[in-house]
Amino acid sequence: MENQKMPEYETIRAAVAGEKWAVEKVVECYKDEIDRLSTVAVRQPDGSTKQEINEDMRQSITKKLIEALPQFPLEEMEKGNVRYGYRSDPQDKDHWILDEEAAPVVKRIFDLTIAGIGPCRIARILEADQVPTVKALYAMRKGKPAPERPCHWHEQSVVGILERMEYTGCVCNFKTYSKSYKLKKRIPNAKEDMFILPGTQEAIVPQEQWDRVQELRKNKRRVTKGERQGLFSGLLFCADCGSKLNFATCKRFEGRQDRYVCAKYRSGRGTCSGHIIREEVLRDVVLKRIRAVTEMIRSDVEGFQEDWLHCRREEQEKSIREDKRRLAQAKKRLADIDVLMTRIYEDMVLGNLSQERYQKMAEGYEAEQANLNNEIIGLEDWVATREEMDNGFDQFAALVEKYVDIPELTPTIVNEFIKKIIVYAPEKQGTTRIQKVRIIFNFLDDLDMPEIGEPVISETTYGRRKTA
Numbered sequence: 001m002e003n004q005k006m007p008e009y010e011t012i013r014a015a016v017a018g019e020k021w022a023v024e025k026v027v028e029c030y031k032d033e034i035d036r037l038s039t040v041a042v043r044q045p046d047g048s049t050k051q052e053i054n055e056d057m058r059q060s061i062t063k064k065l066i067e068a069l070p071q072f073p074l075e076e077m078e079k080g081n082v083r084y085g086y087r088s089d090p091q092d093k094d095h096w097i098l099d100e101e102a103a104p105v106v107k108r109i110f111d112l113t114i115a116g117i118g119p120c121r122i123a124r125i126l127e128a129d130q131v132p133t134v135k136a137l138y139a140m141r142k143g144k145p146a147p148e149r150p151c152h153w154h155e156q157s158v159v160g161i162l163e164r165m166e167y168t169g170c171v172c173n174f175k176t177y178s179k180s181y182k183l184k185k186r187i188p189n190a191k192e193d194m195f196i197l198p199g200t201q202e203a204i205v206p207q208e209q210w211d212r213v214q215e216l217r218k219n220k221r222r223v224t225k226g227e228r229q230g231l232f233s234g235l236l237f238c239a240d241c242g243s244k245l246n247f248a249t250c251k252r253f254e255g256r257q258d259r260y261v262c263a264k265y266r267s268g269r270g271t272c273s274g275h276i277i278r279e280e281v282l283r284d285v286v287l288k289r290i291r292a293v294t295e296m297i298r299s300d301v302e303g304f305q306e307d308w309l310h311c312r313r314e315e316q317e318k319s320i321r322e323d324k325r326r327l328a329q330a331k332k333r334l335a336d337i338d339v340l341m342t343r344i345y346e347d348m349v350l351g352n353l354s355q356e357r358y359q360k361m362a363e364g365y366e367a368e369q370a371n372l373n374n375e376i377i378g379l380e381d382w383v384a385t386r387e388e389m390d391n392g393f394d395q396f397a398a399l400v401e402k403y404v405d406i407p408e409l410t411p412t413i414v415n416e417f418i419k420k421i422i423v424y425a426p427e428k429q430g431t432t433r434i435q436k437v438r439i440i441f442n443f444l445d446d447l448d449m450p451e452i453g454e455p456v457i458s459e460t461t462y463g464r465r466k467t468a
Contacts, residue, residue: 110167399416
């Protein structure tokens with residue numbers, strides 16, 4: 001897919017206009033990608049699987065591509081915009097290569113986001129480091145006058161960079177659509193309705209990092225009036241009501257008094273009980289768990305992976321058995337429909353069934369066949385489960401190798417290792433406060449595996465001085 005080329009502008013323009021020759025050229029250009037998307041694993045009589053192209057799925061994807069052509073954003077292509085961080089290849093203007101000056105800036109923006117810094121602060125950092133803006137960089141290269149403030153980055157410029165999928169090495173088409181050709185307003189398209197071609201250019205950021213950045217951006221983090229930001233902001237959730245835990249601090253607080261409080265607690269007047277935990281306690285608990293898991297993986301990678309896969313299989317065993325049962329029923333019904341179609345055809349030929357009645361029944365059976373084929377294709381996807389599970393563990397193992405020693409937690413380490421943390425209500429036993437915390441790691445999912453899934457218990461002894 002590295003040599004995948006976009007169709008020429010004139011071809012796409014003619015295809016959007018509905019010219020048949022251009023539509024055929026566009027479909028031919030994306031033929032390899034359509035074949036890849038429509039390839040499924042088919043179980044053979046001997047129990048093995050074989051990769052084959054499903055013609056129904058192939059026709060469906062081709063039809064979807066043709067139907068989406070009228071909504072192709074020609075205005076973006078007419079501008080000839082090459083995304084910031086790339087430049088056109090001198091030998092092939094349709095191919096993007098890395099921009100040695102801009103690509104490191106893009107990578108830095110993503111790294112700063114992983115470190116828990118928001119777009120506004122990133123813009124101020126870039127301005128302080130005298131990094132030219134996108135407009136200033138292109139103006140200087142073309143010999144045009146630079147803006148009055150060439151290093152003044154706007155927050156929306158940073159947000160636009162963080163939201164672009166092209167930095168993972170893909171090309172994304174049909175990002176927007178219009179309800180009517182009479183309306184100029186473009187509406188953002190859902191991701192499943194976009195046409196994404198991976199591997200069309202060298203990636204600036206890995207796909208895993210881009211996905212993690214999008215997750216972090218869903219949880220807005222703001223610096224408090226005390227000019228402090230919670231290390232775990234956006235990652236903590238209440239075990240009872242499912243709400244987020246907000247970071248609570250003030251200027252007169254010491255660091256050990258900073259805490260997280262359930263959003264629905266509201267000082268005892270809300271609908272949830274006091275799920276309160278101090279950041280100092282949580283930092284120690286999370287650091288110990290990360291160290292324990294990473295040390296366990298380093299000592300026996302294969303053994304840990306086998307235990308992890310075993311837990312995944314146990315959790316999926318019930319759903320897989322149900323999928324197999326439904327798959328067998330669907331295949332049996334599909335075979336029965338073929339027999340019924342033959343019988344009603346014979347009845348029509350012999351005069352026992354009118355042609356109108358036959359046509360109506362045949363259309364019903366054909367529609368049911370199409371639905372069954374789609375259901376069978378979906379149910380057979382579970383065959384690829386093992387490959388996906390291995391991929392998730394490999395990503396986490398690479399993360400473990402990246403951090404050989406973790407003396408203390410940083411926002412980057414927390415955001416790369418932790419997906420979310422579930423905080424339970426505290427219990428009081430004498431002078432000891434006991435609270436459970438469940439840590440869910442990235443790539444390893446939410447498993448009931450003792451090493452990674454069991455809640456951690458934090459104990460705090462009450463002293464004479466009352467603390468937060």
